[in-house]
Amino acid sequence: xxxxxFLCDADRCIECNGCVTACKNANDVPWGVNRRxxxxxxxxxxxxxxxxxxxxxxxxxxxxxxxxTDCFYTxxxxxVLHDKDLxxxxxxxxxxxxxxxxxxxxxxxxGVRGKMDKCTFCAGGPDEPGSASEYQKYGANRIADxxxxxxxxxxxxxxxxxxxxxxxxxxxxxxxxSRDGRPQTWGWxxxxxxxx
Amino acid sequence: xxxxxxxxxRSRKTLRRIAVMTLFVAxxxxxxxxxxxxxxxxxxxxxxxxTQPWAETNPRSDVWRQARxxxxxxxxxxxxxxxxxxxxxxxxFRQIRMGPLSTYAPWYLALMIGAVALFFIISGGGEKLAxxxxxxxxxxxxFDIALHWFVAILFLVLAITGLSLLFxxxxxxxxxxxxxxxxxxxxxxxxxNYGGAFFVVGVVLMIVAWTRYNIPNGTxxxxxxKGGAFGKHLPAGRMNGGEKAWFWVNVGAGIIVSxxxxxxxxxxxxxxxxxxxxxxxxxxxxxILWLGASFGHMYMATLGAPGSMDAMTKGHVxxxxxxxxxxxxxxxxxxxxxxxxxxxxxxxxxxxxxxGPA
Numbered sequence: 283x284x285x286x287x288f289l290c291d292a293d294r295c296i297e298c299n300g301c302v303t304a305c306k307n308a309n310d311v312p313w314g315v316n317r318r319x320x321x322x323x324x325x326x327x328x329x330x331x332x333x334x335x336x337x338x339x340x341x342x343x344x345x346x347x348x349x350x351t352d353c354f355y356t357x358x359x360x361x362v363l364h365d366k367d368l369x370x371x372x373x374x375x376x377x378x379x380x381x382x383x384x385x386x387x388x389x390x391x392x393g394v395r396g397k398m399d400k401c402t403f404c405a406g407g408p409d410e411p412g413s414a415s416e417y418q419k420y421g422a423n424r425i426a427d428x429x430x431x432x433x434x435x436x437x438x439x440x441x442x443x444x445x446x447x448x449x450x451x452x453x454x455x456x457x458x459x460s461r462d463g464r465p466q467t468w469g470w471x472x473x474x475x476x477x478x
Numbered sequence: 479x480x481x482x483x484x485x486x487x488r489s490r491k492t493l494r495r496i497a498v499m500t501l502f503v504a505x506x507x508x509x510x511x512x513x514x515x516x517x518x519x520x521x522x523x524x525x526x527x528x529t530q531p532w533a534e535t536n537p538r539s540d541v542w543r544q545a546r547x548x549x550x551x552x553x554x555x556x557x558x559x560x561x562x563x564x565x566x567x568x569x570x571f572r573q574i575r576m577g578p579l580s581t582y583a584p585w586y587l588a589l590m591i592g593a594v595a596l597f598f599i600i601s602g603g604g605e606k607l608a609x610x611x612x613x614x615x616x617x618x619x620x621f622d623i624a625l626h627w628f629v630a631i632l633f634l635v636l637a638i639t640g641l642s643l644l645f646x647x648x649x650x651x652x653x654x655x656x657x658x659x660x661x662x663x664x665x666x667x668x669x670x671n672y673g674g675a676f677f678v679v680g681v682v683l684m685i686v687a688w689t690r691y692n693i694p695n696g697t698x699x700x701x702x703x704k705g706g707a708f709g710k711h712l713p714a715g716r717m718n719g720g721e722k723a724w725f726w727v728n729v730g731a732g733i734i735v736s737x738x739x740x741x742x743x744x745x746x747x748x749x750x751x752x753x754x755x756x757x758x759x760x761x762x763x764x765x766i767l768w769l770g771a772s773f774g775h776m777y778m779a780t781l782g783a784p785g786s787m788d789a790m791t792k793g794h795v796x797x798x799x800x801x802x803x804x805x806x807x808x809x810x811x812x813x814x815x816x817x818x819x820x821x822x823x824x825x826x827x828x829x830x831x832x833x834g835p836a
Contacts, residue, residue, distance in 0.1 A: 292538070292541050292542070293538070299554060302554075302555065316555045316557070319553050319555035319560055320553060320554070321545075321552070321553045321560075321562070321563050322551050322552045322553070323541055323544050323545065323549060323551040324541075324544075324551075325551060325552040329537055329540075329541075331541040333545060333563055335563055344568055344569055344572045347572050347576055348571070348572050348575055348576065349647070350644070350646060350647055350663055351646075351651075351656070351659060351663050352651060352656065365656075367657070367660065368656055368657070368660040370663045370667050371664075371667070372663075372667055373745065373754075376751070377568055377754050377755050378568040378569070378571055378572045379568055380564050380565055380566060380568055380569065381563070382557075382558075382559045382560060382562065382751075385557075388746070393744075393745075393746050394668075394671070395745075
């Protein structure tokens with residue numbers, strides 16, 4: 283079985299936010315909820331880099347560990363999904379997550395959190411694949427259609443890669459081998475001196 | 479004779495010389511290898527000086543190092559922590575909540591129940607009071623009684639809902655099933671959030687209304703030190719040392735639980751994730767310690783000191799109870815003493831608890 287992974291190539295990301303838009307469009311994500319976001323480090327300085335972040339579908343997911351109703355589950359593809367029928371909107375998953383992936387619509391009185399929403403790797407949820415209720419709650423199920431997440435497919439510079447971890451790693455390794463610039467191998471400077 | 483002694487002196491001299499030489503060699507053998515450290519230190523310094531121009535870091539690694547170290551960047555998406563790629567504090571939060579908190583809290587609560595039960599078995603419950611004469615003294619006003627039960631009922635409701643959210647996954651999902659527990663958990667969350675707001679008001683009113691009765695004094699210290707809590711009847715005023723200690727536990731725990739709770743139900747105002755993680759852990763620990771302490775209070779009010787319950791149900795207590803438990807206070811309020819039959823609700827007031835003949 284494939285182990286699905288995201289990888290963002292920070293050398294290619296141009297902070298166009300196309301992935302964010304593609305995600306919102308594909309999954310009909312409500313106002314105020316962003317399953318994916320782009321963060322620019324050292325913005326405006328030489329060497330600024332952008333990274334696109336969403337749920338990283340952890341193997342030992344902290345959100346699943348702290349959930350009071352145990353609503354998370356991992357698919358055979360290694361995708362972490364959750365059941366909105368069990369979610370109570372307590373917010374603990376958001377506080378446990380290292381990536382700030384879980385999002386909460388605040389449409390109720392007193393700004394009470396609604397049911398959590400997060401990146402599903404475009405794999406829908408526990409409802410019948412392709413059903414109206416699944417689309418309404420979780421958005422598109424592109425995985426069931428044999429497609430990969432909309433964000434990665436839409437990425438103009440192919441900075442954001444999604445899919446089987448082995449294939450993603452191969453693509454990234456090939457890029458690194460042929461990429462211009464100083465070799466980034468650890469110990470290079472020690473062996474050959476700076477600038478070699 | 480003389481020759482012999484000369485020889486002895488010489489051989490002694492030789493011996494001494496051998497001893498000194500041996501000592502010198504031994505010390506040198508120990509000290510000389512240590513110079514290696516000096517050599518290494520000097521060599522390292524030289525090497526560091528030489529590698530200075532090479533010490534530049536890998537810019538690609540630097541970006542990911544920044545991401546890993548929660549460096550704040552810029553994002554068009556707004557929200558708490560939206561401009562940070564990774565944070566580690568959530569993992570600490572998870573480890574504490576699912577580790578020590580979930581492990582020791584049930585043991586603590588079980589231990590407190592066990593301690594109360596053991597105390598009841600050993601002491602055989604509260605002391606039997608003298609036969610009641612029907613004379614009674616007023617203790618709490620109707621406002622005090624209402625306030626007490628307002629806070630007490632909310633306390634229990636919040637304890638049940640709060641424990642459901644913390645331990646329901648382990649305890650209640652096997653009983654109710656995932657859907658059944660999710661419905662109960664959602665109700666628990668809402669009851670806990672909205673009930674908590676009223677509870678805060680109750681705690682504040684309690685602090686305002688009852689602090690004046692609970693200023694500690696020397697009598698209370700003696701009461702506590704000499705074992706007043708373990709059935710010995712020592713001089714006590716309106717509130718004894720144990721009751722005052724419980725009051726101040728309520729004040730301390732009440733303030734901590736209220737402040738952390740208010741911050742947690744207003745995530746739009748208190749946005750920081752680190753703050754919420756800390757609040758949730760502190761809130762749970764203090765609330766569970768408080769719940770355990772409350773078992774002692776419940777025991778004292780029911781089985782531990784028979785007749786005490788009247789104070790918070792009827793507002794007055796029997797004179798016998800007052801004389802035994804609060805002798806100094808009884809002397810103060812003796813003149814307010816009345817007969818149970820004088821009370822307008824005589825039928826109610828006349829019914830005495832099982833401590834003696836009515």
